[in-house]
Amino acid sequence: xxxxxxxxxxxxxxxxxxxxxxxxxxxxxxxxxxxxxxxxxxxxxxxxxxxxxxxxxxxxxxxxxxxxxxxxxxxxxxxxxxxxxxxxxxxxxxxxxxxxxxxxxxxxxxxxxxxxxxxxxxxxxxxxxxxxxxxxxxxxxxxxxxxxxxxxxxxxxxxxxxxxxxxxxxxxxxxxxxxx
Amino acid sequence: xxxxxxxxxxxxxxxxxxxxxxxxxxxxxxxxxxxxxxxxxxxxxxxxxxxxxxxxxxxxxxxxxxxxxxxxxxxxxxxxxxxxxxxxxxxxxxxxxxxxxxxxxxxxxxxxxxxxxxxxxxxxxxxxxxxxxxxxxxxxxxxxxxxxxxxxxxxxxxxxxxxxxxxxxxxxxxxxxxxxxxxxxxxxxxxxxxxxxxxxxxxxxxxxxxxxxxxxxxxxxxxxxxxxxxxxxxxxxxxxxxxxxxxxxxxxxxxxxxxxxxxxxxxxxxxxxxxxxxxxxxxxxxxxxxxxxxxxxxxxxxxxxxxxxxxxxxxxxxxxxxxxxxxxxxxxxxxxxxxxxxxxxxxxxxxxxxxxxxxxxxxxxxxxxxxxxxxxxxxxxxxxxxxxxxx
Numbered sequence: 001x002x003x004x005x006x007x008x009x010x011x012x013x014x015x016x017x018x019x020x021x022x023x024x025x026x027x028x029x030x031x032x033x034x035x036x037x038x039x040x041x042x043x044x045x046x047x048x049x050x051x052x053x054x055x056x057x058x059x060x061x062x063x064x065x066x067x068x069x070x071x072x073x074x075x076x077x078x079x080x081x082x083x084x085x086x087x088x089x090x091x092x093x094x095x096x097x098x099x100x101x102x103x104x105x106x107x108x109x110x111x112x113x114x115x116x117x118x119x120x121x122x123x124x125x126x127x128x129x130x131x132x133x134x135x136x137x138x139x140x141x142x143x144x145x146x147x148x149x150x151x152x153x154x155x156x157x158x159x160x161x162x163x164x165x166x167x168x169x170x171x172x173x174x175x176x177x178x179x180x
Numbered sequence: 181x182x183x184x185x186x187x188x189x190x191x192x193x194x195x196x197x198x199x200x201x202x203x204x205x206x207x208x209x210x211x212x213x214x215x216x217x218x219x220x221x222x223x224x225x226x227x228x229x230x231x232x233x234x235x236x237x238x239x240x241x242x243x244x245x246x247x248x249x250x251x252x253x254x255x256x257x258x259x260x261x262x263x264x265x266x267x268x269x270x271x272x273x274x275x276x277x278x279x280x281x282x283x284x285x286x287x288x289x290x291x292x293x294x295x296x297x298x299x300x301x302x303x304x305x306x307x308x309x310x311x312x313x314x315x316x317x318x319x320x321x322x323x324x325x326x327x328x329x330x331x332x333x334x335x336x337x338x339x340x341x342x343x344x345x346x347x348x349x350x351x352x353x354x355x356x357x358x359x360x361x362x363x364x365x366x367x368x369x370x371x372x373x374x375x376x377x378x379x380x381x382x383x384x385x386x387x388x389x390x391x392x393x394x395x396x397x398x399x400x401x402x403x404x405x406x407x408x409x410x411x412x413x414x415x416x417x418x419x420x421x422x423x424x425x426x427x428x429x430x431x432x433x434x435x436x437x438x439x440x441x442x443x444x445x446x447x448x449x450x451x452x453x454x455x456x457x458x459x460x461x462x463x464x465x466x467x468x469x470x471x472x473x474x475x476x477x478x479x480x481x482x483x484x485x486x487x488x489x490x491x492x493x494x495x496x497x498x499x500x501x502x503x504x505x506x507x508x509x510x511x512x513x514x515x516x517x518x519x520x521x522x523x524x525x526x527x528x529x530x531x532x533x534x535x536x537x538x539x540x541x542x543x544x545x546x547x548x549x550x551x552x553x554x555x556x557x558x559x560x561x562x563x564x565x566x567x568x569x570x571x
Binding site: 094127130141142143144147148150151163166167168170 | 183205235237274289290297306316318
């Protein structure tokens with residue numbers, strides 16, 4: 001499965017690149033990632049979230065990095081769901097903003113994991129990557145992921161409808177949400 | 181706290197809901213001193229805006245006192261104790277839309293941008309109490325409200341102006357003003373405004389302030405037309421006269437130079453046939469909006485004129501007179517109001533006595549009586565023009 005998405009961020013390319021290159025930042029805006037930990041200069045350990053059915057972890061390696069322009073990576077050979085990605089950062093015509101273009105490739109296996117992955121991506125896999133980039137934009141431009149009463153859990157607000165009503169959260173809901 | 185909530189089509193209910201908290205670092209919590217019912221709230225209650233949910237706190241026109249600020253709200257921008265009017269579109273102040281002062285199109289404040297994008301092609305800003313399509317933010321017909329990006333939108337009121345004089349800076353005064361501003365009014369202009377509701381009245385006053393030679397008010401409610409007439413505008417009752425003929429008469433056959441649609445998707449029509457056509461298409465979801473006013477404004481406007489749309493449209497409409505629009509060089513301008521752009525200058529005009537927003541208030545009720553307020557406003561009972569609620 002190949003997914004592409006793009007957005008424009010009103011920050012310089014060097015800054016957006018630097019944020020992405022610190023791979024440990026990825027889980028702040030990518031819904032499926034729980035943790036990314038750098039294990040070397042170009043290697044890292046990725047843990048994906050429970051929506052996969054169970055946590056799933058793999059090693060990844062950066063194949064190419066051009067500061068301010070491009071990062072490519074791919075999972076190590078033994079990954080359960082082999083995947084690779086490229087993100088490019090190009091100056092927008094306004095001379096201020098940066099266009100972010102991302103392409104991800106998943107080699108979805110058969111069996112239980114394959115089914116879980118397919119279920120996770122649902123009928124509109126592109127929507128999720130679009131939303132990931134929207135959150136990246138929120139973080140880069142405003143400092144954090146924006147929350148509403150209907151969608152209070154930031155990137156964890158995956159199921160868009162029905163949402164909780166647009167009314168303030170109770171103490172119990174806040175405690176439950178904070179613990180997730 | 182107590183809050184007025186959406187309880188299904190044609191039903192609002194004041195209920196107990198939790199008090200709002202800070203969820204983002206640039207939030208504030210405001211204790212509301214005055215709030216109002218907007219004509220666009222009626223579109224929600226009448227069921228024309230999708231993605232409302234039972235329990236949604238309504239209201240996007242409110243002001244009050246800051247009682248809590250998030251850790252990233254700079255003290256020189258906003259502090260506890262400040263008295264503020266809150267603009268209805270939530271804007272981040274940092275994206276390209278905000279940089280272009282297109283605050284109601286803010287690219288960051290709608291967590292449900294994906295849904296809005298499906299409806300509108302591109303997403304729109306978050307709005308308080310205005311469906312999940314615009315973010316699912318609790319509204320301001322309540323005792324308290326959480327205000328995101330509190331360091332960007334809220335206008336501090338540092339003078340002793342009464343709530344009633346500044347409350348409408350939250351929406352309808354800037355909305356009416358933007359309607360007039362989009363007309364690029366020249367001193368010789370005759371401006372016709374469809375709808376003598378609150379937004380229409382403010383569009384008329386704004387057209388006058390911006391120098392129009394003559395301002396015409398079109399509606400069917402005698403009390404609303406009288407209100408416009410008392411403010412110096414020329415009333416036209418579409419149930420009593422043929423609008424097109426009357427407009428030609430008032431403009432020496434030219435047609436109004438500038439036309440403002442302050443009605444939107446729930447227009448009523450003098451002709452039962454056309455009204456039925458649109459109503460039936462709406463009922464079977466073949467058309468979501470009744471664009472009668474838009475059609476009439478386009479047909480009436482003089483060649484080369486401007487049609488400015490501030491009444492709310494939500495989806496699709498039918499029988500759009502594209503031929504008149506194209507062949508007669510009309511300019512169509514529109515937008516949800518970019519309130520943040522207008523709050524300060526309009527506060528200046530209120531302080532200077534050029535605009536008197538209080539002239540449209542007919543009812544002041546306790547928040548507990550919100551349901552009655554909606555009924556009065558919707559059914560135009562008791563000469564209702566604008567309801568202010570006191571929590």
